[in-house]
Amino acid sequence: MAKSRVKYCEICKKDFSTMFRIQYKQPKKWVFTCEQCLLNVKKDNPLYVYGGTWKR
Numbered sequence: 001m002a003k004s005r006v007k008y009c010e011i012c013k014k015d016f017s018t019m020f021r022i023q024y025k026q027p028k029k030w031v032f033t034c035e036q037c038l039l040n041v042k043k044d045n046p047l048y049v050y051g052g053t054w055k056r
């Protein structure tokens, strides 16, 4: 896996300095999202799993 200093939100594709590592859909895999997208996808979502916060 390539190392990158910049991460983009999986959902809105924007660059954020603080990202949240979550699973939110099938197939289950870890993705990084911004806080706003996290709040959107976690709502009433039984697949939602929080895996930590990533800061640049």
Ligand SMILES: [Zn+2]
Pocket (backbone or CB within 6 Å): 009, 010, 011, 012, 013, 014, 033, 034, 035, 036, 037, 038
């Ligand atoms: Zn986002």
